Amino acid sequence: MPAKQYGPRYGRRVRKQVDRFERSARAKHKCPYCNKESVKRVAVGIWNCRSCQMTFTGGAYTL
Numbered sequence: 868m869p870a871k872q873y874g875p876r877y878g879r880r881v882r883k884q885v886d887r888f889e890r891s892a893r894a895k896h897k898c899p900y901c902n903k904e905s906v907k908r909v910a911v912g913i914w915n916c917r918s919c920q921m922t923f924t925g926g927a928y929t930l
């Protein structure tokens with residue numbers, strides 16, 4: 868029950884926004900170095916391109 872950790876202090880709207888960001892964070896992103904869509908988030912703000920093995924920092928949820 869992951870929703871429980873947010874507690875009753877947060878409304879449904881905030882939870883929905885988190886959902887959207889999390890989905891976007893899990894999606895693949897375009898690498899600024901090799902232009903391939905093989906960039907995945909390895910940690911908050913840290914991204915790694917599986918094509919050119921480049922690791923770089925970016926936004927917490929999107930590049």
Ligand SMILES: [Zn+2]
Binds near residue numbers: 898917
């Ligand atoms: Zn790359």
